[in-house]
Amino acid sequence: MKTSLGHLTYCSNIHPGERWDDHFSALQTSIPLIRQAVAPDKAFGMGLRVAGLASKDLLLESNLKPFQEWLTEQNAYVFTMNGFPYGGFHDTRVKEDVHAPDWIQPERRDYTIRLFQILSQLLPAGMRGGISTSPLTYRHWWPTELTRTEAFQQATHHMLEVVVELVRINQTTGQVLHLDIEPEPDGLLENSAEFIEWFNDQLIFEGVPYLVQKAGLSEAEAEAALRTHIQVCYDVCHFAVEFENPDEALNRFEAEGIGIGKIQISSALKVDFENYVSEKMELLSRFDEPTYLHQVVAQHQGTLLKYPDLNEALWDGTPTGEWRIHYHVPLFVEQYGLLNSTRDDIVRVLNRQQRKPFTEHLEVETYTWGVLPPESQLPIEESIIRELKWTLAQVEGNVRNLN
Structure with missing residues (x-):
């Protein structure tokens, strides 16, 4: 839906299924209920997730x-x-x-092109469209400097092939579509510094001559195309887990001329081990589940220590300082007993968007409803409605009435 800060939606990756019939059935059930509750008199924007098999169906x-x-x-x-x-x-x-197939594999390139071909046919006239994607690959699959260098090269090449398709779509239809890369812990691109280094030293460096040759652009046009079609998906949870200050990270992207394709509005678990250590570890263990990665970054006396998953942190970690856990927890809850969340970072990002708009797209992305501890689980439509209402209250500056 259109708000004062941009188009707001929720991400439909919360709905299960790998074929289009499954996706469509879930949308037909959920969208009318959610729309009636949060925007009965407005056009309802959608953040569509289409799986690999479903993308072939939907074409x-x-x-x-x-x-x-x-x-x-x-x-x-x-x-x-x-x-x-x-x-x-x-x-x-x-x-x-979740990273497979990664950007090293041609399947990821082909899947992403299919998604853009779908989006091109669905996007309303005059509106820009974006697709978020993985941060190239999973870092631990490439353990040496040599293999990691090779991964960067192959992933960048496949991404440039997608850019050629986006240039073609733009020249044919006038549509501006952007691929929004989503840094996250243990991705090949984890944070703002790594993204900026890759963008400048590899994507622009290799991409300009590539687009000159493959798309017939001038060097200036090629660089402009790269900056238009490759942007950042600013997932608030991910950057918070990396202990990045939102304003500082967004300032860095702005200074480098790197666009933010969308904000994914999400909140991470946060634990301060100043007191009640054993009780907090016990509560935290309830979030250790076998479906999703829950990377942990621990900060103690200015040093960051990283764990690939929550179970490893619980087993090997020393509960001191502050831990942040990549676990997308509900936005409308700030505390989980003795555990906290990084929800304040969402407020900071939206305040920045209000002061100095940097994107047109806002997407609530809490996908862990089925694996939350039982006391935090609600019917899925009710959960989404509460998420969107909390976010709308932030957008309109009326959050206290909905807490």
């Missing part, structure tokens, strides 16, 4: 046309998509396989 006219007709009937529109998880994302072990 078929027999599936795409009925979906377009349904969007019209529902007064709904698609302006952003989540192209990070390719395969099964619920009711199965996901963990590091």
